[in-house]
Amino acid sequence: MKTANPSQLGISELLPTPRGVALALMTACRQEDITISEISKLIQTDPALSGRLIKKANMTGLSTRTITSVPDAIARVGLNAVKQLAMGFSLIDQYQIGTCNQFDYQQFWSHSLLMAIASQELVKSTRLCSPDELFACGLMARIGCLALATIYPEKYSELLEKQTPDLTLIDLEKQFLQTNHNELTAAILNNYGFPQIFVESIYYHETPEESCFSEGSRPYQIVHLLYMAKLIADFGLSPESEQNKYTTELMLLGGKMSLDTESLGLFIDDVIKDWQTWGELLKIPAAELPPFHKIINNQIARPESTVDKFSLRILIVEDEPSNLVLVEELLSRILGHTVFTACNGKEALSLAVEVLPHIVITDWLMPVMDGLKLTQSLRATDWGQNLYIIMMTSLDDEEEVIEAFDAGVDDYVTKPINIREFRARLRAAWHYRKLQESWERDHEQLKRFTAELAVTNRKLEHIALTDMLTELPNRRAGTEALSKAWNDTGRSNQQMFVILIDIDHFKKINDTYGHAIGDQVLKKIAAAFRAIGRKNDVFFRIGGEEFMAIHLNDDTDAKPAVLFAERLRQHIAALQINIDSFHMKISISMGIAIKEKNMKTEDQLLSAADKALYAAKKTGRNKTCLFIDNKIVDCNSN
């Protein structure tokens, strides 16, 4: 990630800065001993901000209790989110207009607000972070654009006009301003005190594929979530004619989140509704959109208007030359279909095998083989089942019509042919063909899916039990293994030990080198565990930087388990970790517990190991503590 350096660019003074209460909040929150009551008092001096925060707390809380006071709103939303929201709201009020002619300030906030709401709603189904914090991230995700429009009003106006699909805003910014809006956004958010994980995720949210976050990691999920929120905002603000640019990708991303088109539609409709409510509150335009399913249906339905242009293979069977010419002319020259002709049923049968028509239009009364016989013969074949057969008849007698349907025709027209009616009936035939084709496609797909499902199920089972970053078995696998080992050792003479491992000061690694490097460190540690463990020692990643090992031993003494843990600790402490140009050393703390007679469940064993780990952390880190006989033993003191 490359952050802009505003002071080097000489623009520090010109960056958008929140004013009034928001600015005071920023300063106040830097004090470590600040209390909620002091923050409440500060916010209450601004009635508009108080109202917005209370509304925010009521909109996102899972509880049904209505919030009516600022202190309650802070308690529900959290201090961090309150600070971020206050900054966002303040900037919205200050920057509703500006001097950059081509920059649409109102549209900018409208987009940001929709992205904020979409981010907040998307994150609710995960436990990645607080929805309110992600709301603030969405709101500020493109603050760099506003900054560039504020700092360089004229130049930025020119750039905005120069944009083309091949010449993106980012390229132009880089070329003419020696920075870009993402770099500036990152610098501003750093300055506002946004946590690093959000700053990095926002930086890459327009092009998540450029981030080096490992698949499945927290920043990876946040950056993809912000990308989808941005797509929803792009969709919400695009003119009707351009909405289809976004719908396909939205459906695709929705699919990845297990949202079918209907659920995705309902989700987006709700987001748009919230957007309008917030728009009113913040005096930001928020357009009315038709329900998502209608937009999709319109896009799918559009080809129907060109039904007549859709070329079908049609076989006309008619013995009367003047009528044959008329129908052929109508179908081929006026309606543009590919037409084949035959003058009796027998001829038609052999031609049909050759040209495989979509539709057969046949006269009833003909020499050699009449229309009814032809229909019955066609229906007797496999491929003839799917044909659409229209009977032409001068008869409009109810009994005759029933006979024709009994023989297998799908529709009939009476002679002389009425062009409008004929066209309408052809449209029905076209729909039938389309349905049939899509059914055939679905059927084929279903067969393929069933085969793929078996493979996918096996892969899913593996994924559900594996941590994607380190490829170690995950917490769920750990819980299952723990329970199995507990039961197995109950039946055998083996002794069971649980070792909880926590990397020391891992937050510092993230803060110093960024989350992407932090992820690489986790991978290296996991690889080291795998390398040093014996066949019977399985390691699990049970949390961010927390691991667990289950150690089984024939010896009832704790010594071998302690020796094993110590070997591990010393190995990690001696490990030189090199990633790109960064070189670092890290350490781990460990808590061991032995399955003791008085323990009733595996949870008690785990909790004993946790107590030992806590003691190892508390008494200096880079050490091993053992919980035994209700006491904690420091394994590194002599």
Ligand SMILES: Nc1nc2c(ncn2[C@@H]2O[C@H](COP(=O)(O)OP(=O)(O)OP(=O)(O)O)[C@@H](O)[C@H]2O)c(=O)[nH]1
């Ligand atoms: N890079 C990365 N960081 C993670 C991941 N999961 C959790 N973290 C980070 O791990 C850090 C854990 O920090 P703390 O719980 O404060 O612990 P610590 O800094 O290791 O301090 P001690 O445990 O007390 O030594 C936080 O910064 C989390 O954001 C992950 O998948 N990738």
